[in-house]
Amino acid sequence: MQKLGDLKLPHFFNYPPYFTLQPVRETREKQVQLWKELILDYCRTQKIFIIALEEEFPLFSNSVIERTLSHEAREAFLSALVSEGRAEWLDRGHRKCLILWHQIQDWADIILNFVKDNGFEDSVMTVEEIRSGIESQGTELHGIDRTILMRALKILEQKGKLAIFKGTSADDEGVKFSV
Numbered sequence: 001m002q003k004l005g006d007l008k009l010p011h012f013f014n015y016p017p018y019f020t021l022q023p024v025r026e027t028r029e030k031q032v033q034l035w036k037e038l039i040l041d042y043c044r045t046q047k048i049f050i051i052a053l054e055e056e057f058p059l060f061s062n063s064v065i066e067r068t069l070s071h072e073a074r075e076a077f078l079s080a081l082v083s084e085g086r087a088e089w090l091d092r093g094h095r096k097c098l099i100l101w102h103q104i105q106d107w108a109d110i111i112l113n114f115v116k117d118n119g120f121e122d123s124v125m126t127v128e129e130i131r132s133g134i135e136s137q138g139t140e141l142h143g144i145d146r147t148i149l150m151r152a153l154k155i156l157e158q159k160g161k162l163a164i165f166k167g168t169s170a171d172d173e174g175v176k177f178s179v
Helices: 025-046 071-083 104-117 127-132 146-158
Strands: 050-052 087-089 096-099 124-126 162-165 174-177
Touching: 025 071, 025 096, 071 087, 071 096, 104 146, 124 127, 127 146, 127 174, 146 162
Parallel strands: none
Antiparallel strands: 050 096, 087 096, 124 174, 162 174
């Protein structure tokens, strides 16, 4: 079975018609569903948060069968993720897409579990420590997109689980947990 990074690619990845938008509705629905799952799985295993339609993206081409998704197909598959709340367009022109392989509320839950599992209740951490500090290494939070992290932290702040405080720069924004 073919692999891309750590991800074993599904069988359809070597089937040339799946790299062309299918005209028959039932076939296209199945095609879109398969691509949505593959995009989410790939982004999760590779820790990719943003897909730019204008740039090369390894998942969107298969050199073995010499096929590449058209811009229209890429946008269709990402738009399907957007319609399900699993992605968001970052611009009006639909050139960049934020991939939510976990929804924001799920990220908030992951943060809470991280805090509890590591004894950080009533602790203070910088946003950058959560994203790239020693404490988060080996967790899903390590390398998290800053936009996603801040949105998840805001959810927790609204629930009274933490307080976000601003520093003089983005690098020293902090979080006081009160779990």
